[in-house]
Amino acid sequence: MEPDTSCRKRAELYGLLLCGHQFSPRGIVLQTENALVADHAAVLLAQEAGVIAEKTVPLSRHGAGGGIFTVSVSDPNSRLFLLKQFGHSPLEPHTKIG
Numbered sequence: 001m002e003p004d005t006s007c008r009k010r011a012e013l014y015g016l017l018l019c020g021h022q023f024s025p026r027g028i029v030l031q032t033e034n035a036l037v038a039d040h041a042a043v044l045l046a047q048e049a050g051v052i053a054e055k056t057v058p059l060s061r062h063g064a065g066g067g068i069f070t071v072s073v074s075d076p077n078s079r080l081f082l083l084k085q086f087g088h089s090p091l092e093p094h095t096k097i098g
Contacts, residue, residue, distance in 0.1 A: 013044040028073040038069035
């Protein structure tokens with residue numbers, strides 16, 4: 001049985017967040033060198049979780065490209081909401097996969 005589109009998108013979002021730089025009550029941050037991945041993560045956060053993320057674009061001396069793109073959730077309530085949506089407790093000392 002194949003999961004529906006929303007289920008797959010949520011699974012993808014969860015995987016991106018778990019593999020990002022930080023996934024905790026203190027911060028949810030995804031860092032990537034790929035602009036398309038950063039854009040996609042920000043869209044998934046908005047569409048699948050209703051959370052608005054900030055995206056920073058690196059400055060480059062050599063024109064477009066290069067550097068680290070950061071997608072972050074700065075609102076503490078949104079971070080707690082995301083943790084809860086994916087079955088995490090704010091009191092957990094580590095990230096779990098499952």
